Amino acid sequence: MSSTKAxxxxxxxAIINEIVLPNxxxxxxxxxxxxxxxxxxxxxxxxxxxxxxxxxVTASVDxxxxxxxxxxxxxxxIESQVNRAFRTSMEVExxxxxxxxxxxxxLKSNRAFYTFVGLDDESRPVEIPPIQPETEEEKExxxxxxxxxxxxxxLAGRLGLEDATNLREDMRAAIQASPSHS
Numbered sequence: 001m002s003s004t005k006a007x008x009x010x011x012x013x014a015i016i017n018e019i020v021l022p023n024x025x026x027x028x029x030x031x032x033x034x035x036x037x038x039x040x041x042x043x044x045x046x047x048x049x050x051x052x053x054x055x056x057v058t059a060s061v062d063x064x065x066x067x068x069x070x071x072x073x074x075x076x077x078i079e080s081q082v083n084r085a086f087r088t089s090m091e092v093e094x095x096x097x098x099x100x101x102x103x104x105x106x107l108k109s110n111r112a113f114y115t116f117v118g119l120d121d122e123s124r125p126v127e128i129p130p131i132q133p134e135t136e137e138e139k140e141x142x143x144x145x146x147x148x149x150x151x152x153x154x155l156a157g158r159l160g161l162e163d164a165t166n167l168r169e170d171m172r173a174a175i176q177a178s179p180s181h182s
Contacts, residue, residue, distance in 0.1 A: 006132035007051060009141075012082040012092075014046040020074050031070040036096070040064075040078055040112060044092040047080040048116035051090060052128040055119050059089060060152060062113040070098040070109050077106070083138075084145035088125035089117045091145040113148060 016039055020031045041058055048056035070076050077097040082090050096109040118128045133142040146166040153159035154167075161167075 004129040006130040008132050008134055009081050009138045012047040012051040014043050014080045016043045016078045018076050020070055020072050020076055022072055025072045029072045031076060033066060040094050043078040043080045044094055044114040047082055047092050048090055051082040052118035054126060056116040057119060058114055059117045060115040064110060064112040066110050068098065068107050068109050075099040075101060082131055083141040085128050085131045087127055089115050090128060091115055
């Protein structure tokens, strides 16, 4: 891990608010998914760059689920933070809400995890500072980020399942709890 001093999660937090205009919507009056992904990528990049103090690029995007539509006229609220930093990459969590100013409602729209890599002036990966989780929620997100990273690496063929150390206990518990092992 980097010899740089660990940084708190709070230093990486970013929030983007944007009103959804007619040009941002599809024929159903909902915000277009591609437009939302664009804003999410920008918000995540801000968090990554705040944490790494360098230019960062998107390496992967995990499982973006559109749980609820964001309608024209709503305010889309995107919040991001770095959950965990690895050697040259970091996981950024994004949470998205649709705010309806007239009705004074706020509805969770989606959540996603992006992986960013910090780069030097020659576009080579650089070591980035570790994250120092401070709250219980940050510690849980920190631990879960290691498991998600291993899943990404296993699925990409870059890590063998037997080497997924953060997943072993979960896998063992799942196997023991299954009906065939009772």
